[in-house]
Amino acid sequence: EVQLLESGGDLVQPGGSLRLSCAASGFTFNDYSMTWVRQAPGKGLEWVSAIIGSGTTFYADSVKGRFTISRDNSKTTLYLQMNGLRAEDTAVYYCAKAPVWATHHGVDVWGQGTTVIVSS
Amino acid sequence: NFMLTQPHSVSESPGKPVTISCTRSSGSIASNYVQWYQQRPGSAPTTVVYEDNQRPSGVPDRFSGSIDTTSNSASLTISGLKTEDEADYYCQSYDSNNHGVFGGGTKLTVL
Numbered sequence: 001e002v003q004l005l006e007s008g009g010d011l012v013q014p015g016g017s018l019r020l021s022c023a024a025s026g027f028t029f030n031d032y033s034m035t036w037v038r039q040a041p042g043k044g045l046e047w048v049s050a051i052i053g054s055g056t057t058f059y060a061d062s063v064k065g066r067f068t069i070s071r072d073n074s075k076t077t078l079y080l081q082m083n084g085l086r087a088e089d090t091a092v093y094y095c096a097k098a099p100v101w102a103t104h105h106g107v108d109v110w111g112q113g114t115t116v117i118v119s120s
Numbered sequence: 121n122f123m124l125t126q127p128h129s130v131s132e133s134p135g136k137p138v139t140i141s142c143t144r145s146s147g148s149i150a151s152n153y154v155q156w157y158q159q160r161p162g163s164a165p166t167t168v169v170y171e172d173n174q175r176p177s178g179v180p181d182r183f184s185g186s187i188d189t190t191s192n193s194a195s196l197t198i199s200g201l202k203t204e205d206e207a208d209y210y211c212q213s214y215d216s217n218n219h220g221v222f223g224g225g226t227k228l229t230v231l
Binding site for chain 1: 152153154155157159164165166167170171174176208210212214217218219220221222223224225
């Protein structure tokens with residue numbers, strides 16, 4: 001069974017940093033691209049970032065230059081390093097798996113999410 | 121960049137079919153795959169359709185996706201509505217730089 005388990009969410013002050021992790025199991029991790037999606041309180045879904053198996057990365061304009069997506073295929077874990085956090089980054093962050101190696105085919109499995117709150 | 125526009129809400133009775141639309145504002149709807157995600161209250165999203173019309177394993181065939189280049193839109197059709205289908209539904213696609221774009225979501229009420 002494919003499983004994705006996010007962790008690392010916390011309360012952080014504006015300007016602070018946080019690293020989210022997503023532990024994957026049940027599939028050959030390096031064969032699939034992975035994506036982060038977030039949802040602010042009471043709002044819709046927002047695409048954040050994606051990474052293919054070889055490491056090529058993609059970012060939403062709202063996070064480019066502040067967030068870094070990475071993966072450790074040996075640990076089957078996806079990461080999101082978030083720097084320069086702003087109040088508008090407050091959201092539940094979901095990791096999700098693509099159905100194929102490429103990123104533009106959507107996602108077929110989601111994690112349960114981890115909550116990031118940016119507030120003083 | 122383009123936008124994906126969905127109706128804010130739709131409602132239908134159990135057993136009936138319902139269709140949710142997703143209209144792309146510019147560029148062809150066929151130029152990038154369209155996905156549909158279901159999110160029940162208080163839960164994480166799940167995928168009901170990816171790559172325009174593919175269902176992940178475990179998703180019943182009551183859920184079907186399609187695209188229409190004439191109207192430049194995608195549709196999610198749910199046949200034989202059940203009360204458990206009541207949820208928010210989001211369409212999603214990609215721009216030419218492989219950046220994801222979400223629709224604003226549609227609240228489905230099963231009366």
